[in-house]
Amino acid sequence: MLPSMQWAHVFKTRGQTIELKQIPVGKPGPDEVLVQIEYSGVCHTDLHACKGDFPATPKENLVGGHEGVGLVAAFGTQVHDLRIGDLVGIQPLCPKLQLSGYMVDGTFQQYCICKADNAVRIPPGISLEAAAPVLCAGITVYKALKESNVQPDQIIAIVGAGGGLGSLACQYAKACGHKVLALSSGSAKRGMCLYDLGADYFVDYKGSNVAEEVKRVTGGGPHAAMIVSSVEEPFHQATQYIRPGGTIVAVGLPPGKLSTNIFSMVTQKINIKGSYVGNRYETEEALAILIRAGFSVQYNVVDFAELQNIYDKMENGGMKGRAVLKVGKAPTKGSSELSGYCRDVHLNLKQENGTPGNVVSRSLEQAIERAAGDFRSDTVTVPTEPVMQAIINASTFGDDIYDEGGDPAVNAFQERIRELTGKEAALFVLSGTQGNQICLRTHLHQPPHTILLDYRAHVQVWETGAIPLLSQATVTGVEPKNGIHLTLDDVKDRIVEEGNFHFPPTRVVSLENTLGGAILPLKHAREISNYVRNVRVPRGRSPIVMHLDGARLLEAVTAEGITAKEYLDCFDSASICLSKGCGAPMGSVIVGSREFIDRAMWFRKMFGGATRQTGMMAAAALAALDHSLPLLPRVHALTRRVADYLHRIGYEFLLPVDTNMIVIDLKKTGVRGEALVSYCKRHGLLAFPSGRLAFHHQISEDGASRLQRALLELILDEKRV
Template sequence: MQWAHVFKTRGDTIEFKQIPVGKPGPDEVLVQVEYSGVCHTDLHAWKGGHEGVGLVAAFGSQVNDLRIGDLVGIQWINRTCGICEFCSTGNQPLCPKLQLSGYMVDGTFQQYCICKADNAVRIPSGISLEAAAPVLCAGITVYKALKESNVQPGQTIAIVGAGGGLGSLACQYAKACGHKVLALSSGTAKRGMCLYDLGADYFVDYKSSNVTEEVKSITGGGPHAVMIVASIEEPFHQATQYVRPGGTIVAVGLPPGKLSTNIFAMVTQKINIKGSYVGNRYETEEALAILIRAGISVQYNVVDFAELPNIYDQMEKGQMKGRVVLKVGKTPSQGPERLSSLCRDLHINNSKQHHDIPGNLVPKSLERAIDRAGGDFRSDTVTVPTESVMQAIVNASTFGDDIYDEEGDAAVNAFQDKIKALTGKEAALFVLSGTQGNQICLRTHLQQPPHTILLDYRAHVQVWETGAIPVMSQATVTGIEPKNGVHLTLDDVRDRIVEEGNFHFSPTRIVSLENTLSGCILPLKDAREISNHVRSIRVPPGRSRIAMHLDGARLLEGVTAERVTLKEYLDCFDSASICLSKGCGAPMGSVIVGSKEFIDRAKWFRKMFGGATRQTGMMAAAASAALDHCLPLLPKVHALTRRVADYLHRIGYEFLLPVNTNMIVIDLKKTGIRAENLVSYGKRHGLLIFPSGRLVFHHQISEDGVSRLQRALLELITDEKRV
């Protein structure tokens, strides 16, 4: 049996009761619904639900490409014939045998829902299920309309109703697809939101007395396309007057009334007017992929499953603000408690919910810390534990002594085994910090002096680790400036290596590289070329070859952005130190990897350097949970960083380095910004920023934090140019 909202005929009261779980047919899939969006279409059509996401619970005998536990979504299109002219040309919404979720067949307001397997949307990694739900309707609606407009990259599309729920998504999708956006809405607040938060290029108030003239003037003759998501009639008439000759008007909103236009002008100006409906499964998957890549913001409220009748009541009274997502799950509480306030999902989860943690282990102080992290751009070390990390600490009941116990602590061992599997290295060792990890690795590689370490002159191990190399390893350092200004290449390294044979110089014993450095990737190609060359250098008999070490403080950011695997990248290195408190969001710690012989020796130096800890299991468990939570979020963090960089560049900021991952480094001199003002303007908006000009993004940066950052930097550059 399962819980469901049952509604038999229009006008009946919705019943929340238990009903049997259906059995999927040969070509169908049964989905255990975790979240379901609530759309106004549900209210006006049948109240059945068509924005459900969850896990595959069962499937029919003819289903070959889905497995139990796969994440899928059920949207408006539940079943089609699959063979008609519309289905065969990708126009499934026009199929004459179309069956609609929650309207013609039972929808997603139940714990288990059935749909045809071919129409089940595959939910990619990198997006939370509750954020994916609204995309199955609102997101695909505007993305499909964008495709129907035929607007090309670089051309301008006008979004009418840009300040609403659909409009805000439409603006972001249009920018993600490379279009210029003219936002039409009304009011000062909407203007600020469209220009600063949504990235629109232009704004016009559609209540203005001379809308047509303003639009034509701003766009140089009119937008190439117009998407109307507003639900009032007047903007439809306005669009026919200002759209560019040969342009397209796409109607999405459904206001009462009729559209009338000057047919002569429409024909002679070759204006296309068309309606747009939802997209098919593949277009929905495209929309999800673009949303993740571009860091598009989805706004929604999560409420308890049992609250649906109250939600409909608010909708009918016009009191509903924002979009609602029901938390369905296996065991609904049947209570009226609201689970969360408005979530702004950048696919960076800032949830404050703590109802799953026994004893309410997320105190108010941690909630405040999460809020603070949402506007802290100093570093990605400023993140605080998530719910899953706190839960992992509670559940880490191993409490072994990692020094005295012969086998060590079970949680630490499990984490080290996890890292070994990820990196492909023989052994891993949990250490207290990135600095400790780097210095242990360097000291472990080195034997009797003299010896030299070759590295980028900006490298963390040299500049930011308190002069540890000469103190702890008795090594000199050869710093190299990359000729391309971004990262080292073989051309930089080849002639700076000191081989043995000349007693006037300390021979090079280690080449230490860093990925990322100031957010810039050291590409696999260059790392591999340097490594191959270094490993080809002959050394005297009985001496170890030159070692390759990687300061991988933000290695996970680098390989994610470059789309290579950790194993591929670390094949180039004999050792690496991977920080867990930066992009990973762990409370503390790093992990070093290498051969078993190397790690056995490193344990000795870890003890010497004060890194032999006792009940480390809870910290290792926290690091493991943080890794699981944050790794899927990194593409979204990078997309958000690029989005803000694009905005800053558009308003006049120059950058010192390319924006590859999660950092923007402002060139203060070229931009004409004083460092102290960068800090003070940030503080004025409740933000934390370093005076160096480096802005660091992480998984707890909030949409509100981004909005305040953009406003602060717009004010700053505007004021500086006035001086």
């Protein structure tokens, strides 16, 4: 599912302006991972690399950036401790001092390769956009703090405190128990340092007699100074105000050379150190401190295309806090700064002449915002930009019944599904329920007959009793012994063979994947299928058939790391929902043999599934498939992060969290379903009282964070009752 091309910021030679262009997506080596970058912080090192300020000559056609976070999209054969969808950050240093974004391609691209040993796991409790600056800026200042040897309650001066590095340095110093003297310039930076960052003192380093002012406000000078400024003068000032025996740690990279009064340095026993980024373990420490202390990373999320504007602000001294690029989506160019988390709400629809059309209505924007915190189901997603474009720009408006050969857009979509699943034919239907019931009715010819299935199966429990009404079939409901999914041991003793006229024989075994978000693994599906297809039947009878309710099959195969074709080789038919993980506005698709689909079309007409002008629906489904499938690993990773957090604070689950669902065991946890709905509502979230929380591609990081806060409040209050 990986694309062959991607967007990246590239500069060809030393000192040239960056260029946003498309380049190939690389393939990871044996000990490497390919990371789908979601966010990448921007720091002065990136600017210096672009301008050619460093002594070494950078690689030509270099992709810049070195503090990116995202999801593992692929990995090499020697990588065993990471899986697809894991959230990781890329360290600034590669082995043998291959600097990311300067000597090797960096994180200003949609897919970035790094050594697996340098991939830092992003823990629960921090958003990706907030984690990005920590991977360079955070670990840089945390390492510098350790190098300064400053003790708790001692004073450390942060020079350049109002910038991206400085804002983090102030907060890390406070979190580690130090007193902070912030040196920056201007009233805005003063307010930010004292009130937002919690600094104890502030001095304007552009004022007169800076050294005397520092000594006055600190009672003799700071015990240490960390200089993150890109200006040369503060380095000289620090040697004049540092307390005897103090340490000056140089982090910033201004042009020029540092000179000092050697006599004063020796007699005052001043230590001068250079400090660079820490290692992987120190990065994990820095992330843990940030989460534990709960301080905020000062950043602005900007569109991927705005990198040159950020560089301009850096050179002009206009940056406040850190800039974080939103890399995960295609660049739109010309976008202004976004809020702390991003949502794809403004659509740029194309008219027939290629000119931009109208943006979407406010009502759809509001629906997207609501979907970001709607955990009731993965059917609650609303059309994305590609889906809306596909609907508006649909080129076929045929009648799927009257037109000979059907609608071309529908045929194209069905062909795509046929290729994806490896089946002979596919048929677009209106819903998952309709798809399941058409399949079962198509397989069943003359009663008496029985369908064997999991007693919790959707086709039995949630489809309004359609099986006995439409197919005249009885049901054998089986409870899995492992409490999660059916195995061959569950199935083989419950199959009713023909020959005893007291019982209707089993004609269909219907399995479901996923069920409550839990996977029915390929191994068990294959074992059941091999056994069922070899059950003895009378001469002239067809073998027992295998049907799959694959409403969330694409979620399952993505999480298991297999293909849909591999899985569907175990089944004669399947129904796959398009309005769940795929995010289509409506519809499902059923697959099977050509003969099976020809007969299914007859039942589709009988069940009211014949449609007019279906091309728009098929175009929307195809666009949703292309847009949403690459996002499933991210959805799964976010679900696991929230599940890990909930488990730590006392929640128990009914099922494993394999894909996009968390099913809370309300009884064991000791919370009420009605209370769950109520607490979620307080935080602007939607949930059902059953305890099932469904994640989807439009759930935002903010929505997940609000869910964690709501359920923390819930379990604390319920335990007090």
